[in-house]
Amino acid sequence: MFNSLIISTLLFSLEKYGERNAFCIEGEYYSYARLKKRIAAVRKVLHNVSAENIGLVANDDLDTYASILAVWMEGKCYVPLHPDQPLDRCMDIIAQVEITTILDSSKSTRYRNNDVIITSTLNDENELLFPQKQTDNGLAYILFTSGSTGRPKGVPISRGNVAAFVDSVEKLGITLKPEDRCLQMFDLTFDLSVQSYLLPLLAGACVYTVSYKEIKYQAVFALLDEYHLTAALMVPSVIHSLRPYMEEISIPEMRYSLFCGEALNIDDAKAWYECVPNASVWNLYGPTECTIYCTAYRMRVFCSDKQTNGNVCIGKAMPGVKTMVIDDKGIPCTTGAKGELCLAGAQLTQGYWNDEKKNKEAFFVANDGTRYYRTGDICACDALGDIEYYGRKDSQVKVNGYRVELSEIECVARNYYNGKKAVVAVVTDRGSGNTIKMAVEQAEGNNGFELKSFLQSKLPSYMIPREIHFLKKFPQNTNNKIDRKLIKEIIG
Template sequence: MSDDSVTSTPAGDGTAADAAPSGLYGRFAATARRHPDTVALEVGGETYTYRRLESLAGRLARLLLDVRGGAVPRRVGLLASRTVTAYAGYLAVQRLGAVVVPLGPAFPVARTADIAARARLDLVLAQPDQAQAALPVPVVTPLAEGPDDVADRLAPPPRPVAADDVAYVLFTSGSTGTPKGVPVRHRSVEAYLDHVVPRYGLGVGSRLSQTFDLTFDLSVFDLFGAWASGGTVVVPGPHDLLAPARFVAREDITHWFSVPSVVSLAARLRQLAPGSMPRLRWSLFCGEPLTHAQAAAWRAAAPAAVTENLYGPTELTLSCSQFRLDGAAGPEEAGVAVPIGTLYPGLDHLVLDEDGCPAAEGELCVRGVQRFPGYLDPEDNRGRFVRYADGRATVVTDTAPPEPGLYYRTGDRVRVSGAGLVHLGRLDQQVKIQGYRVELGEIEAALRAVPGVRDAVVLALPGTGGQTGLAAACTGDAVDPSVVLTALRSRLPAYMVPASLTVLDALPLNANGKTDRTALRRALDAGSR
């Protein structure tokens, strides 16, 4: 797939004032017309109605046009987190029919600059404290709010988009040492919204938690699940995720959505008392395995809420399967993961064994309306799709844009059961850390790039509260672990930096001469006790 083939190209010239908005922004705009005075967003102690948020988005859209002399940008980086710039900025880019590429303010500048270059951004919209970021494209910050009537007159009209235009691009960890760009089409997100909005009864009066950073695709549920239906996005403060029950009760949250590790952290801090969230209606979890123990602790705190476990890689648009919990699991199942259940409408799947034949246990492969159109870098497509015919699947080894009928290989091992699909773990070196998908190979590549390090291995080890942690081992000459870990922090997000680094004379090898990860795991486990 060529880079230009995933660039959003709005249909028409977008100059007609009465052009019908479409895509994600169209859903927001339709809600703003129906419910202009309903609260759309609560963040940083401020309340924004749909009318006010639409005005802010229009103002920012005008700013983006002015910076480029009136030319519509193709792709815009959004360097903002949990500020009104993040949310109005997301809408502004969508209003222009452009592609939004969320960037992490907490990520190392070098990584953000690399993503900006790989995404071929035209410019970056940044919150004020990120204005000086050293990036290879122009960085602009929002203007101060002015009178709404003036802002509305200056705002460019929404530009229509086609269903196959790309709405956003997210970058995930890559095994080759570089992040992988995942473009997601409007068609895919709209199919997703068509399923989740009615399923979870979203509408005016719904108050949705916003626990995910914009670099995490699950944030799209919080934002557009609310804005497509008339709900309110409620952004927690810096410490609210440490005490989610208090946040839910204080803000009268109706729909909670987070990674399961939030449950373990809250329970460890004794911030999840039984009955502490009596008015919560929906509890949704995704991003990493949800154990029955975590589900039981949360359900005791929110006894009136319906709890669902969701699953889905970024390539399949947020989440693609669901499992609703009924009843309590036995004590012997406490540490067992809750099933991921059944797939959404518009999707179908195969479970394939090592020979590419359908099986009761094997790799999950999915195709359908929520499947992405292929990676930003065509090289990343190689081997990630299968073609199924005559009872057998064959791996597609070229880099061409994947045909609609091809199945995406999730890399997740599942088992077919009476409760639907059960997630059994990864087939490769990919793990979930704090809900983020991490390729251990990318961390190993970053370690080997540090002067003095010869070879390196990174392992995922069970940590406290059921969370997964990272430990690394390396070989090299006069390697100081603290210096190496400091170097990693300048290259990788904090969640990808191992908690420990052990320097060895040599890495253990198995009979085939390959690194014996099992022996290394035992050694690192023993050393941590």
Template structure:
């Protein structure tokens, strides 16, 4: 465990060791040094403290990925609060629900979205203080300008150290909920530090490294990107949504920015392998390729490792509730005859793993069961959902709480785990964990939808394809354009179904419930 007790102290130590080193780069826009980032996040800490933020509070981040948002999460941590990153590209009602649900005291919001968010929060009866940031001003200038304007009204004084303890919350990440509402996964400073320390031990980063920041900040992959990088005084390269899925531009950026440690969902790497034109660029700086969030199709991994033969490749596995809990280094080259995915590997050194049957009994190696994880990285629970938290754990005879991942695995003789599938209706899509019930809940909000059932199907190219089965009482059903537009306004992009099938009425079981098995057969 780190000598520090709080996540942000890792960054502060790096800033003091080399304040002139480049901390964060916004490609094409500018950069900020460790010293400048430390000072900017201190200023935000002081403003947050003046607004009443203290130890144990929550600060919402409703900003696109930027130096501003990195400074904001550090400022929130320095103020003693947990940061709550929200996707500004998702429907505003979803973001407002999240910020209201965890009762943020302050939200730092993009100025262009402030009015819409304020209205949505007001409809929920929430009135947190806000700091509006002009995100068109790059390299931290937006937040700096917002703080300058606030200081002209009333100058903020330097705040005292918050005095956090390891068990205090560091951040809350919201994931899909089976009720149709997102649920907040509570992670403490201890949870985060145990993971960051494990990454340091396993990947040996240095101040010379340049980390990719491909994942959005509300996605748990961002914890490695940001905090492991800043712990080691390395440089974080921010990759915005505009370029993140544009394979040729992304390929160029990785080469131009000399990224040495890459981390993303496999779908992005598959896109790069197929359409990035990787052979045209020099990737001599790239030394590690990490991927997590979904199964990496072997044919795309083979192509990528042929085009990028120098780096080491690591398959990382773990839900938001544990962050990475197993890992596997892919042996290269990938054999031409291999067509099955690689294992998710061995349990990380800071955690313990067990494979249990439905009754909670351990199964032997080679037998299928649910992977359960215990250790310092396991979440504190779901925000204000004690029953769901209790269901998420198996408590053994000695009182150890084992998080039930919901993933079915088997363990080989070498202690490597192979992922076999999900226990419930939760799927991984584009690296995000998606609860099919949340998509159904969103579809039911359409006035012309009478019934909705959503199923996931295996797809060789995309990994998973989602189909929505719908019925309507209306003679004229919504057109494909209309239903897709509705989904775009009510669901995050990664939850929008790939296919819509309309029926007069969905098939039912003998107990008058929607017959999902029949729909699965219909496809």
């Protein structure tokens, strides 16, 4: 499927749409012909690299996108390394995957001890080599998300998983055209970026990118206003931030307005309708483990949308995906009963990277032999089969669309305090996403500045607590455990 649905279609786009724009990056356009030459240049070097998993410094430039496509055409897998995240974290990812070759478009690289290919120094190549033979079982990319052990955990996504996703989106009826102008607002370490560059390129459309250096909602507003984009996938927190400016936003050209990555607030959605009156609006859901997104709800716009506690319904399973809501005993829930949402199907990863313990916790085989993933999300199915979303059952939260294990932040903080307790609480402001706040018990010196500096050296910016509170002693519940609920009320 990957060869026919993706590689062959990409080659078709590169040839047929050579004079059309493939990317608009920081206001500069790059044609499909230019993209083809850069892919060919990277492929020429990769052709002699034996490693299967290739590190990729995730810059916002043409060479980085060309490198992704070159890696795929060589039958290899890319592992994105965020250019602005702590080096220690990136080196941990490199060690976990045993990466030996890194593609970096930067003028200089911080990966001095690795075999680094500086792609910006490569000369253009006009001849695009025939793609390497590849199977759907091989990996397309490995993304690292926040992990409960204090280390990021790898989610390998196969070429078959990506192909199943593309096929499923097409069957939903979401089809782009060469004339479309499409938003790509996500860092390349975030799986929603894959849909945002891949689907437009398959259609011969133009991708308008947002750099990791920019404030997301401001950059999105500027692109929407200047270029009148016709297709956009966004995290809901972006439109919440845009609420004060919505009277200035009018995009009648918008054909598809998609939301994913965190709960969509119904009030924000209703306000957004006025900005995109002709768009098909969708609320999508899916963890990284089930390849980008796997349930879909087409919003009604002029009628009442389904919602629970202010969160828009996440709809039904996309084609090729199975869903099941189970109770604490693993028994499927009846209609309307809340339980944990589980996912199965062709988009599902084969498991975490070198983490059999986590695999046993997260995946299970049902009585009919189907392998499911436990999402940790509390949901319920209504009488029509639509899935209502209630929230998380564990310490995992979404912050600006990023999945964060609070226990990872706690683990890093405990290392700073040589094992002393630290609790991370999340305060949710209705409609505006999550705010991370930390509580520390009896911290000597109560130096929040030094603690925050330490956290910044180990964690990406979206995981840094906005506030740090020092409590003389953590409250305990009747079971003599730390009362996290009460701590959240104290520091909220």
